Amino acid sequence: MSDTVSLSIYRGGDEAGEMVDYDIPMQPGMVVLDAVHSVQATQASDLSCRWNCKAGKCGSCGAEVNGKPRLMCMDRIDNYDLSEPISIRPMQTFPVVKDLVCDVSWNYEVNKKIPAFKPKPDTDWNFSQTEADRVQEFRKCIECFLCQDVCHVLRDHQQKERFGGPRFLVRTAGLEMHPIDDEDRSAVVRDELGIGFCNITKCCTEVCPESITITDNAIIPLKERIVDKYYDPVLWLWRRITGQD
Amino acid sequence: MDTFETHEYDVVVIGAGGAGLRAAIEASAAGVKTALVCKSLLGKAHTVMAEGGVAAALASVDDRDNWQVHFRDTMKGGKYLNQWRMAQLHAQEAPDRVRELQEWGAVFDRTKQGGMLQRNFGGHTYPRLAHVGDRTGLELIRTLQDRGVHQGIDVFMECTMRRILTDGDRVSGCFGYWRETGRFVLFRAKTIILATGGIGRCWEVSSNSWEYTADGHAMALWAGAELIDMEFVQFHPTGMVWPPSVRGTLITEGVRGEGGVLKNNQGERFMFGGIPDMFKGEFAETEEEADRWVAAVVAGERPDARRPPELLTRDVVARAIRREVREGRGSPHGGVFLDIASRRSDEAIIRKLPGMYHQFKELADVDITQDPMEVGPTCHYTMGGVRVHPETQETSISGLFAAGEVAGGMHGANRLGGNSLSDLLVFGKRAGEFSATHAQQQDSFAAIDDEQIDAAKQESLAPFETENGENPYSVHEALRDEMQQHVGIVRTEDDLKTAISQLQELRTRSKQVKVGGNIQFNPGWHLAMDLHNMIDISEAVAHAALLRTESRGGHTREDHPDSEDEWGGQNLIVGRSTEGHVQIKQEPLPSMPDELSELLAD
Numbered sequence: 001m002s003d004t005v006s007l008s009i010y011r012g013g014d015e016a017g018e019m020v021d022y023d024i025p026m027q028p029g030m031v032v033l034d035a036v037h038s039v040q041a042t043q044a045s046d047l048s049c050r051w052n053c054k055a056g057k058c059g060s061c062g063a064e065v066n067g068k069p070r071l072m073c074m075d076r077i078d079n080y081d082l083s084e085p086i087s088i089r090p091m092q093t094f095p096v097v098k099d100l101v102c103d104v105s106w107n108y109e110v111n112k113k114i115p116a117f118k119p120k121p122d123t124d125w126n127f128s129q130t131e132a133d134r135v136q137e138f139r140k141c142i143e144c145f146l147c148q149d150v151c152h153v154l155r156d157h158q159q160k161e162r163f164g165g166p167r168f169l170v171r172t173a174g175l176e177m178h179p180i181d182d183e184d185r186s187a188v189v190r191d192e193l194g195i196g197f198c199n200i201t202k203c204c205t206e207v208c209p210e211s212i213t214i215t216d217n218a219i220i221p222l223k224e225r226i227v228d229k230y231y232d233p234v235l236w237l238w239r240r241i242t243g244q245d
Numbered sequence: 246m247d248t249f250e251t252h253e254y255d256v257v258v259i260g261a262g263g264a265g266l267r268a269a270i271e272a273s274a275a276g277v278k279t280a281l282v283c284k285s286l287l288g289k290a291h292t293v294m295a296e297g298g299v300a301a302a303l304a305s306v307d308d309r310d311n312w313q314v315h316f317r318d319t320m321k322g323g324k325y326l327n328q329w330r331m332a333q334l335h336a337q338e339a340p341d342r343v344r345e346l347q348e349w350g351a352v353f354d355r356t357k358q359g360g361m362l363q364r365n366f367g368g369h370t371y372p373r374l375a376h377v378g379d380r381t382g383l384e385l386i387r388t389l390q391d392r393g394v395h396q397g398i399d400v401f402m403e404c405t406m407r408r409i410l411t412d413g414d415r416v417s418g419c420f421g422y423w424r425e426t427g428r429f430v431l432f433r434a435k436t437i438i439l440a441t442g443g444i445g446r447c448w449e450v451s452s453n454s455w456e457y458t459a460d461g462h463a464m465a466l467w468a469g470a471e472l473i474d475m476e477f478v479q480f481h482p483t484g485m486v487w488p489p490s491v492r493g494t495l496i497t498e499g500v501r502g503e504g505g506v507l508k509n510n511q512g513e514r515f516m517f518g519g520i521p522d523m524f525k526g527e528f529a530e531t532e533e534e535a536d537r538w539v540a541a542v543v544a545g546e547r548p549d550a551r552r553p554p555e556l557l558t559r560d561v562v563a564r565a566i567r568r569e570v571r572e573g574r575g576s577p578h579g580g581v582f583l584d585i586a587s588r589r590s591d592e593a594i595i596r597k598l599p600g601m602y603h604q605f606k607e608l609a610d611v612d613i614t615q616d617p618m619e620v621g622p623t624c625h626y627t628m629g630g631v632r633v634h635p636e637t638q639e640t641s642i643s644g645l646f647a648a649g650e651v652a653g654g655m656h657g658a659n660r661l662g663g664n665s666l667s668d669l670l671v672f673g674k675r676a677g678e679f680s681a682t683h684a685q686q687q688d689s690f691a692a693i694d695d696e697q698i699d700a701a702k703q704e705s706l707a708p709f710e711t712e713n714g715e716n717p718y719s720v721h722e723a724l725r726d727e728m729q730q731h732v733g734i735v736r737t738e739d740d741l742k743t744a745i746s747q748l749q750e751l752r753t754r755s756k757q758v759k760v761g762g763n764i765q766f767n768p769g770w771h772l773a774m775d776l777h778n779m780i781d782i783s784e785a786v787a788h789a790a791l792l793r794t795e796s797r798g799g800h801t802r803e804d805h806p807d808s809e810d811e812w813g814g815q816n817l818i819v820g821r822s823t824e825g826h827v828q829i830k831q832e833p834l835p836s837m838p839d840e841l842s843e844l845l846a847d
Contacts, residue, residue, distance in 0.1 A: 029488020029608065041718040045769025046762025050286070052454040055494050055604055057383065058289045074607050097425055098766040108287065108400075116395050117350030125347060126359030132352050136377065139352055139384060143288055178350065 002026055005077055006085035007035055009047065014096040020044075021085055026077065032088065033061050033072035036100070049100040056209060059144030063100050064089045069146040069207045091149040104145055110164045113192045114172055118183040127179040138174035138218055140210045143167065147204035147214060153197045164193035166204035166214045173218035176225070186229045189222055198223070249429035254280040254399075255684035256677075257419060257434040259406050259461065262290035263382070263669030264649025264676070265440030266389035267342075271677025272438075273396045277684050280432060281393070282401040284424070284456050288390050291442050291454055292669065295382025296497035296600060298364055298374025299670070300663030301339035305360040307547065310371040312336040317844050319664060321523070322368040322558045323628075323657025324798040325813060325845070326474065329837045330635035331655040335664070335671050342670035343375050351388040353377055357545065365502045365542060366662045368558040372542070374663040379497045379600040385666055404430060406460065407774065408701040409437060409468040409645060410693060416644035417691035419464075420701050424771065427764030429702060433693060435684035438638075438676045439465060439631060439647040444478075446721075446775075447783045448624035449729035452484055452495040461651035463778035465631040466785070470640040472819040473653040475629035475782075476789035477799040479660055480734045482562035484623025486580035491608045493623040496583065496601060498662040500618075501555045503597050504539040505585035507566070508617070509574035515581070516554035519565040528554045539588065560659040560798045563622040567734055570621065580621035586614055622734055626665065628656040628799055629786070632818060637679035638672055644683055644691075648676035654816075658798025707756070708773040714759025717773040724751050724779060732787050737804045741791040748784045755780055785819045788827045792817060 005026050008019045024038040033051055040047050052058040054073045061072040066080065066087055080086050094102035147166040153159045172189055175181055189195050202215045212218070228235070256272040258265045261283035273279040283290065304310040315336035320327050347353065347361065353375045354362040363372040377384040393400075406421035418433040441461030445453025466472060483496040501507075509515050514535075520528050528551050529535035535553035542548055555562070566581050576582055585594055591614040595602050598613070605611040605618060630653030631640055638646045649669045656664065708717065731744035755776040760769040795809040796802050820828045 027489050029490040029610075031490055031608070034490050040768055041716075041722075044762075045716060045718060045760055045772075046767040048766040048768060050289075052285055052289045052291070052456065053294045054454065055294065055491070056607070057380065057600065058293045058454075060285065060289050076607070101425075101766055104286065105402075108402075111391075112394055116391065119348060125344075127355065128359055129355040129362075132355050135352050139377070139387065140380065142293070142383065175350065178352065181350075 002082045005030070005035055005082060007039065008085040008087045009036070009039065009099070010089045011047070011099055012096070013098055017096070019087065030077040031073055032065055032070070032075040032077060032086070035077060035086075036072060036088065048098045057142060059142030062091055062144040062146045062149065064091060064149075069149045071144055071146070071209045074209060091145065093149045093151070093155040106160055107143070107145055107148060107167065110168050110193070111171070113164070113188060114168060114175070115183050115185055115188060117175055117178065117181055119180050120182040123180050125180065131179040135174045135177050137212055138170045138177075140212055141167065141170055142210060144209060146207045146209065150203045150207045152201065152203065159194070159197055162194045163197040166198070166219065168193055169195060169198070169222055170212060170214055170218045173222055176222065186226055190226050190230065195219065195223055195226060249431055251431045251433065252280065253433045253690065254278050255435050256280070256438065256680050257282060257432045257436075258438045258440055259419065260290065260440035260442060260649070260651070261287055261400070262292035262440060262442055262649060263385055263389065263666060264673035265290070265438070266386065266393055267670050267673030268438045268440055268648055268677035268680070269398045270389065270393050270396060271674045272681040273398045275678065275681035277681045280399045280401060282404050282406060282432070284403065284405050286402050287400055288386055290386065291456060292382045292386045292666070294452070294454070294495065295385070295666055296379040296495065297366060297499040297502065298376030298381045298663050299339075299343055299385065299666035300366070300369060300373045300661065301343040301375060301667055302336065302373060303340050303343060303361055303363060303375065305356060306363040307371040310373060312340075313844050314370050315339070315373065316841070318369050319661060320657070320845055322659055322661040324659060324808065325657065326797065326816060326834065327657030328635050328654035328835065329841055330835070331672070333841060334636065334675075335655060335668060338671045339667040342667065342674065346385065346388050346670070349388050349392045351384050353384070364499060365552065365556060366498055367501070367556045367562065368661040369663065374502070376499070378596070379499050379598050381666065405771065406464065407705060408697060409464045409642075410697050411468050411642060412691035412694065414469070414643055415691045416642055417693055420698050422705065425766050427767065427770070431693070431698065433690045435687040435690060436644040436646060436680040438680050439645070439651050440649050440673065440676070441651045443627045443650045444779070444782050445624045445627070447724060447728045447779045448733070449725040450484065450493040450622070451624040452481060452493055453624065458775040459778040459782035460775070461647065462630060462782045465640060465645070465647065466781065466819070466821055468642055468645065469821070470642050470645060471632040472629060472785055473632040473816055474657065475653075475785045475819050476793050476817060477628035477658045478624060478786065479559055479626040479628060479799045480563045480622040481625035482559055482566050482622055483583055483620040485609065486576070486619050486621040487578035488609060494604070495623065495625065496618060496620055497598070498559070500583060500585050500598060500601060503585065504543065504588040505555065505583055506553065506588060507555050507562070508582045508584055509569045510576060511574055515569050515574070516557065516562065516565055519561065520554050520557065521561055524557060524561075528552055528557065543589070558659055558661065563734060564801060566620070566622055576619040578619055580619040582617040583620045584617035586616055626650065626660055628658065628660055629653045629789070636675065638676040639679060639683070644687070646676045646680045648672040658800060704777065705774055708758050708760040708770055709764070711757055711759040714757045715754055717758040717760060717769055717776060720751060720754050720758055720776055721772055721779070723754070724776070724783065727751065728783055732783070732790060735801045735803050736790050737802065738791065741787050744787045745784065745791070748780055748787065752780050784827055788829055789817045789819060792829055
C-alpha cells in the first residue's frame with residue numbers, strides 16, 4: 001500500500017478556478033470523501049464539499065473523480081492508479097457554487113412540476129410484493145443527480161428548460177406504475193419533462209450508484225405510454241371521430 | 246455585514262428530517278405561513294439513514310399486537326423513565342401515521358395477503374416494523390418531501406440557525422446564516438419548531454452525520470428552555486469496525502431481525518449468557534429454541550418458541566459486546582462477529598438487506614452472504630432532549646416547540662429500534678398542529694432584541710478575527726476523543742469529572758480558533774461555530790451522567806452497576822443559570838393512571 005495519496009482538487013467558483021494539488025496519508029479502506037475530509041482537516045479548512053451519511057444512502061457527495069461521476073463516499077482510493085494524482089471536480093452539468101459544491105436547485109424546480117400521488121378511489125390498499133417491486137426499484141433513488149450530470153441532453157446541449165432529465169423520469173415512473181395511483185401524467189411527461197429528448201444512450205443507467213435500470217425500466221415504458229396515447233394511429237382516428245380522449 | 250435579510254412567518258420549522266417535514270406539512274395544511282429551514286439540501290437529512298423500519302402496532306403480521314403492547318414494550322425498553330403520556334400517544338397514533346404515509350404514496354414491503362409487512366426488532370414483542378428492505382428512512386423522507394412540495398411550504402436549504410431569539414418568555418424569531426454566502430438571516434416567527442436531530446458528532450465513533458452537532462439542544466438551552474434525560478445516549482450495538490474509514494457506520498438491527506446471530510471469537514453465541522433479570526423468561530434459552538423461532542418467522546408462521554437473545558434491547562446488546570471485547574473474546578479489529586451468511590440464503594440476504602450487502606462489499610471487501618461482519622457499538626441516538634409538553638410539544642418558552650430526536654422524554658433511558666421513525670411522525674404532526682394553533686392566536690410578532698442578534702453575530706465572526714488561533718478541526722477531534730474516552734458506554738465518577746474539567750479547557754480553546762479563507766461555503770468556519778453547541782451539550786451530558794449514580798438503559802456506571810429503585814422514579818432536568826452555568830435538578834416522574842400501570846405489571 002502506498003503511504004501517500006496525491007489529489008488534484010478543483011478550487012474556485014463558476015467563472016474561475018484552478019486545480020490544486022494536495023498530498024495526504026493513505027489509510028486502509030479509504031474512500032475519496034475521506035481524502036477530501038483529510039485535506040479539510042489539515043490543509044484547507046475552507047475546502048467546500050457536500051456530504052451527509054457517508055454510506056451511499058443520502059446522495060450528497062456526487063463529484064467527478066478522474067472524470068467519472070461518482071459518489072465520493074463509496075469510491076475506494078485503492079481502486080485508482082496512485083502513481084498519478086486523483087482529480088476531483090464538481091459535477092459539470094450544474095453551475096459551481098464553490099470548489100466541489102454545485103447549484104443543483106434546478107432539480108428541485110423540476111420536481112415541483114410532477115403531479116402528486118393520487119390514490120384510486122375506494123382502494124383497499126392491498127397489493128402484492130411483485131407489484132411493489134416494480135416501483136420500489138425507482139424509489140431507491142437517492143437523488144445524487146449523477147444521472148443528470150452525465151445526461152448529454154443536459155450536460156452538452158444544456159436543455160434544462162425543455163428536458164427534466166433521467167432523475168425525474170424515474171420519479172414519474174415510480175408514480176405512474178404505483179399499483180394504487182390514479183393520476184395521468186402523460187402530458188407532463190411529454191411536454192414538461194420532454195421525454196422525447198432522451199435518445200436512450202443509457203449513460204444514466206451506467207452511473208447510477210443504486211443500480212436502477214433507468215433507461216430500460218423507467219424511461220422506455222414511459223415513452224411507450226406516450227406513443228400509445230398520442231401517436232397511436234388507431235387511437236388518433238378514434239379521438240378524431242368521437243372527440244373523446 | 247451590518248444588514249441582513251429578514252423574513253416573517255407564522256411557523257418556522259428548523260430541520261427537515263422526518264419530524265421537521267411532518268411538522269411543516271401539518272402546519273401548512275392548517276393554513277399558516279410556514280418556512281422549513283435546513284442545513285443540508287432537502288431530502289438529505291439524517292432520517293435517510295434510518296434502515297430497519299417504523300414501529301407501529303398495525304397487527305398486519307401478528308394480530309395479537311395492539312397499542313397497549315407497544316406501549317408496554319416502549320416503557321420497558323426505556324426502563325420506565327419515559328414520560329408515560331408521550332409513550333402512550335406514540336403507541337396509539339403510530340399506526341395512523343404509517344397508514345397516512347402509505348396514502349401519500351409510500352411503498353412498504355408487502356405480506357402475502359398484500360398488506361404492510363412488519364419485521365421483528367429488539368424489544369418489540371411482535372413483528373412491528375413496517376419497512377422497505379433496509380432503506381425505510383429514505384422512503385419516509387421522500388414520501389414526506391413529495392407531499393410537502395405541493396403544499397406551499399417555503400424551503401430554505403443550506404441555511405443554519407445559530408440562535409432562538411426571545412422576548413421575555415416568548416419566542417420572537419431565529420437568527421442564522423446561509424451556508425453558501427455566509428450572510429446572516431433573520432426569521433421573525435410567531436412559533437418555532439426545533440426538529441434538529443441529535444448530538445452524535447460529540448463522540449469519536451458515531452453513526453451520525455456532520456449535521457448532528459447539537460444545534461437544537463444548545464439553542465433551546467441558551468434561550469432558557471430545559472433539557473431532560475441528557476445522561477442517556479444510545480450506543481447502537483452494531484456499527485462497522487473495519488476499515489477505519491467506515492468505523493461507526495451503522496449496520497441495521499434488521500440483520501438480527503432477519504435471523505443474524507452474534508458470536509465471539511470462540512464461536513459462542515454470547516448473548517445467551519447476557520439476559521438481564523427484567524427480561525428473564527421472555528427469550529430463548531437454547532440455540533435450538535432460537536433457531537425454531539427464526540425458522541417460523543422466515544416461513545411467515547407464528548413461532549411456538551421464544552425469540553433469540555440477539556433481539557434484546559440495544560443497551561443490553563451493546564454492553565454485552567463491549568464485555569466480550571474487553572475480556573479478549575473479540576474479533577481481530579476489536580468487535581464481535583455478526584453472522585447472517587450461515588443463517589439465510591444468499592438470495593434472501595440480498596433481497597432483505599441490500600444496503601448492508603452493498604455497504605460491506607464496497608467498503609469492507611466482505612461478502613455478507615459468505616462471511617460474518619465485524620461489528621461493535623457506535624454512538625447512534627440521544628434519548629435526552631428538549632423538555633416538552635407531552636401533547637403539544639411546546640417547551641417552557643411560549644411559542645417554541647420541539648419534535649423528533651431533539652425532544653426528550655419519549656424514550657426514557659433507552660430507545661427501541663423503529664420507535665424513532667414513528668416518534669418523528671407522531672410528534673412531528675403534533676408539533677405542527679399545535680404550533681399552527683398557537684401562531685393563529687398571536688395578533689402580532691414579538692419584538693426582536695438587537696442585543697441578542699449582535700451577540701450571535703460577534704460569536705459567529707470571531708474565528709475570522711483571531712490571530713494565530715487553533716484549527717477548529719483539532720478542537721473537534723479533541724472533543725470527540727474526550728467524550729469517547731470518558732463519557733462513553735461505560736462511565737465512572739473519575740472519568741466524568743475528568744471530562745467536565747477537560748470540557749472547560751476545550752471551551753477556552755473553542756473561543757480561540759482561527760479559520761482561513763472567506764465567508765463563502767466555508768466548512769472550517771461552520772465547524773468553528775458548531776463547537777459552541779457541542780461543548781455546551783457535552784457538558785450537560787457529563788453533568789447529568791455524574792449525578793445519576795446508578796446504571797439504567799443507555800447510562801452505565803461502572804462504579805454503580807445496578808439500577809436503583811430511588812433513581813427509577815427520577816428524571817434529571819438540565820437548565821442554565823443566569824451566569825450560563827449548567828444547573829441540574831431532580832424531578833419525580835409524573836404519576837401514571839392506573840389503567841396504564843396495569844399494562845406494565847407482568
